[in-house]
Amino acid sequence: MMKSMTGYGTATVQAASGRSFTLEVKSVNHRYCDVHAKVPGKLAFLEHDLKRLVKERFERGRFDLYLSLDEFGRESKKISFDRDLAAAYLEQLRELAAHLQLEPQIDLLSLTRMPEVITVESAEPNEDEARQAVEQALQQALEHLEQMRTHEGEALTQDVTGNLDRIGEIVKQVAKIAETTPMLYKAALEERIKRLTENVVEIAHDRLAQEVAVFADRIDISEEISRLTGHIDHFKHLMASAEPVGRKLDFLIQEMNREINTIGSKANNLEIAKLVVDVKSILEKIREQIQNVE
Known part of the structure; x- marks a missing residue:
């Protein structure tokens, strides 16, 4: 996942x-x-x-x-006493008491309250x-x-899988349309010849068949469709892997874009061209999604 x-x-x-x-x-x-x-x-x-x-x-x-x-x-604090400073305070207080002719009343607690006699610091861990x-x-x-x-990855997997399934359905449509394209080309070519010659010149069916065969070979996209379908299956297989696959998926998206671009350039069919645009749009969504995949 x-x-x-x-x-x-x-x-x-x-x-x-x-x-x-x-x-x-x-x-x-x-x-x-x-x-x-x-x-x-x-x-x-x-x-x-x-x-x-x-x-x-x-x-x-x-x-x-x-x-x-x-x-x-207790262990996180460090308490230290400045004994010399406390002794200096005591001496000064006694001198002050003698000067004022007072009985000195100095205890330990009073000394500890004098500035900087006690220091509390954080002990080194x-x-x-x-x-x-x-x-x-x-x-x-x-x-x-x-x-x-992992939770976000599961939601991402479901979303990407849905987009891949949509591409798969579109590719099936493309394959069906591609099967009929040569026959449509033949009918259009016959109609053009009749129109240009005003039915005066008889159509050479052998020559026409040869022309249609050349055209069919030029627009054949069966290999591209096969590879694209294989890439979709491989993509789903990688998504199920326990290993980090983000980089592999990014590379695979590039390959899928290459195949769909080739289909669009070879197919010579307006309906297929529209479907190719739809596939490219979905692939772009998937590419953005997998940028966040480990």
């Missing part, structure tokens, strides 16, 4: 330290597999692995990854823990994304 290149997935994994890792993945159509990742500075060491894991799973598409980090819990959590979040997000791509 074909898969679309458009999708979205997200997942959140919370590590034992209290850190929460959230990963969002968006994908759109692209000729190759192009991965862009936006990660917090302290998790920059994970960027290469994120891109590698996406490329191992998908063949085509532009992928945008957004990794965010929320830090909770454990690399192994972060890598394990982020890779788990990525796999879950990619699973959601792939489900969306």
Whole structure:
């Protein structure tokens, strides 16, 4: 079954330290597999692995990854005390108390409230823990994304199949019309000869038959119809494949356009020419649709 290149997935994994890792993945159509990742500075060491894991799973598409980090819990915070600064505050407060002839009432809690005595910072994440959590979040997000791509691919397959069936029906009409074209040409040629000669000159039936045979050979489109029908069957076979087939389908559309153009130029029939335009219009729709196929 074909898969679309458009999708979205997200997942959140919370590590034992209290850190929460959230990963969002968006994908759109692209000729190759192009991965862009936006990660917090302290998790920059994970960027290469994120891109590698996406490329191992998908063949085509532009992928945008957004990794965010929320830090909770004791292990995610780093508390530090500036002892020298606290001692300096204490000394200054004692000197001030002596100068004002006051009894100093200084406790530890008061000192910790002085500016810059206590500093609370985010602790650097454990690399192994972060890598394990982020890779788990990525796999879950990619699973959601792939489900969306598969669902859209199923709808795309149904639509393309309907268009291919329409082309198949038109090709059958073309084949029927092409069978009658030589006889119509013969009748028209006989009528023209009679009109030009005013029925004075007798028609040479052997010469007429030879002329019709040459014409029939020149407008013969049986091979083109056979190849076009074969391309339709091959197209449907590829759509059922589990492998990425977007590039193959794009090439096959080019071949189908080549065959229908040849039919239009060789057939020498107004009805067929109109049907050829219809087929080319449907092929263009299919070409646009498969631009989003992986």
